[in-house]
Amino acid sequence: MAALAIPGFFARVSPAQIGAPVLIIMILAMMVLPLPPFILDVLFTFNIALSVMILLVAIQVRKTLEFSVFPTVLLVTTLLRLSLNVASTRVVMIQGHTGGAAAGKVIEAFGQFLVGGNYTVGIIVFLILVIINFMVITKGAGRVAEVSARFTLDAMPGKQMAIDADLNAGLIGEDEARQRRSDIAREAEFFGSMDGASKFVRGDAIAGIIITLINIIGGLIIGVIQHDLAIDDAARTYTLLAIGDGLVAQIPSLVISIAAGMVVTRVSDEREVSLQFASQVFRNHQTVFITAAILGGMGVIPGMPNLVFLLLAGGLSYLGWNMMKKSGRAAARPAPPKPQASKSQESQEASWADVMPLDVLGLEVGYRLIPLVDKTQDGELLRRIRGIRKKFAQDVGFLTASVHIRDNLELKPNAYRILLKGVEVGQGEVFPGQNLAINPGRVVGDLEGIKTQDPAFGLNAIWIETRLRDQAQAYGYTVVDASTVIATHLNQLLLTHAAKLLGRQEVQQLLEHLGQEMPKLLEDFVPKTLSLGALQKVLQNLLDEGVHIRDMRTIVETLADHATRTQSIDELTAQVRVALGRAIVQDIYPGTGEMQVMTLDPQLERLLLQSINGAGVLEPGLADGLLKEAAAAAKRQEDLGLPAVLLVPAALRLLLSRFLRRNIPQMKVVAHNEIPENRLLKITSIIGGRS
16 A cells, blocks of 8 residues: 555655755765765756856846745755765865865866966965955845844834725725735745845855865875875875865855845846846946046056056947937937827816725724734734624624724824724724723722723723733723724624614615525515615614614514505504514513513603603603603612613603613613513612602
8 A cells, every 4th residue: 555655645746846855855965975076076066057046046036025935045055065065075085195186077177277276376265255255245145134124024014004005095906915915024034034044154154164174184184194195295185175175165155145145135126137237327328428538537647558448448438329329319209299188187087986985884093003903913803803793793683894994094003993984983092912901890909000991881991911911800800902992892883883884785685685595575575565765764773772683584574564554664663673572572681580670650651641642742841850760760770780671651662762762872661562471570660750
């Protein structure tokens, strides 16, 4: 079975996936296994070719992220050079006494041809290359990468806000915005990696010096003691081999360092480096003429290399003349006709496409709260908002519009505000990294922090450090984080404004969803029996009084029965409430226990009924007294831990509900005919009489 599985595994894996692990294993093997001189020649040549290829890629890239694998390439190439140094050192130490070709033709060529067979010159050239690589290029590239990483990280919030602004303005799509956020994060990671990867090249330069010294000293000892060579012969042979080995490693290292410097120093531009250089350095013919004049002047000075200076001055003059001719032809070319400023400009200035609809639900945040709603940073608030919409749909009975989130630089850094159809309905201020300790009224200690109020319910609260969380809970505080504060506030506002969130589109979607399960129920219901607008108003009336609309089957059946008799929205709402009586009572008084309610004094009931039968307007004195007594009774109910429910005749329910709801939002007004027959009642307060 294993024998059959191995070919299948390799059939599924591409050569590119296998190549990287195999290359690393081969590099590590080179440090341990002896290699013949010919293989060393091949590997040294491959190392030079690889470094040249990397330099060409670095020149041709248009953006740094096009070569995002470069930090890893630096590590691999450094490891390759060091492993070659180890392999060549082994060969030099073992076979160096046989002559200059002991470690292969490449090392011999670098030791003989490049430095003329003079090991003193070779040492000087090698040290100069190391100094250039180590002190100039690598150090400069590392510093640029370090500063770029710091500034890229500091600029990330501003760039993300700019992306969100473009997205909200409709200039870019969601996919492009997501790609731009990803590029920003990758850019910061790239420069951070380059800052660390530059240490590889620096360490490689230091290791090159040490390895070369070890090779020279070790070669002298081995040549003199083991192979009985004269000191001069041993010094010349082993030093040239060591210098050749060092040069064949340092030159590719220098090329890679130049590539690293070009990658980290390039500025964002869509063109290659060569095109940028040509277009920016040679863009002005006057600069070229001035340079040619200076060189020509130096060329006529006695004692100077006149031919070289005058030849170069002539070449620059010819280049400047060609540039001037091209710019003259471009200036003489007729300009394209300008568009008429009247009609075309008018059509570009404004159109109906510029009229953007308002978001039904909006959340605006200050710039310090952006991490809470940023997908790339795994914003906790995004998950909470999705959970809130799902729970709202399950509890209330319809799906709200999506919450459109954007940043707002006009807000305080830690502030947020919630908008309903462009109008602010709630606002607050939160502190990421801290917790809000809410005082439910029964705490036993004080805490250090920023005193405030819970934005959702107006309770006294304190912003505390995370380390005080356990202490706050021990004192009796309810402790939540910043995301929970905003999510709770949003959830409370959704429930409060549920009726405003139910538009005709939501009603239509609700009917379509119901029609998939019960198509016969909705057959000829809308619009023949009841219009869509009338159904929306009935549902909004229910939501205004905190009645969920999950039982759409009962609602539709009740409306279908009574809509043929009346089209009054208030009467239809009253009939639906009677049909939903069990659900209404169950939400207020869970279980089957007795209902402890408030009621009206019989004399007050008669006065109110007479007012309805007359003008339908409450007398001011009567209304004021009713409001005061109802508020006091509701307060007593809350102190007892009971819901504030007023039980009234059906004829009074709508009038009193609308009147009291504006001033006592927590009070529920229920009609007698909405109470199920099996529920027991207990009167706790009588408004207008003795309690």
